[in-house]
Amino acid sequence: MIAYFVITALRLRKAVTNLTQEQFIEGYRKAQLIDVREPKDFDAGHILGARNIPYTQLRQRYKEIRADKPVYLYDQNGGKSARTALFLKKKDYTDLYHLQGGFRTWSGKVKSKK
Helix, strand or coil: CCCHHHHHHHHHHHHEEEECHHHHHHHHHHEEECCCCCCHHHHCCCCCCEECCHHHHHHHHHCCCCCCCCCEEEECCHHHHHHEEEEECCCCCEEEEEECCCCCCCCCEEEEEC
16 A cells, blocks of 8 residues: 555656645646636635646546646645646646645635636
């Protein structure tokens, strides 16, 4: 069991760059910003400029994400965005970043539909 977590952590480190909020803010405007949470969570509040491609729909919709541009990912806590990065890495995406701590730690600009 411990070996599984160690191997997964090493694969994640190769697949995605973990960014603090400050680092995330510096680069996400020049990239594709993808929120992998479910639509109800996205509608309740998301980072300004983000597109919603839920993790549960990723296998059907990943081609909506361009492989030739940086991809900035986030979810609620950071786990699903990291798994999304592993999936995209297998599909030959290379420039992948995710928000450390996820949306729950975000204090920047937010947009909501309510």
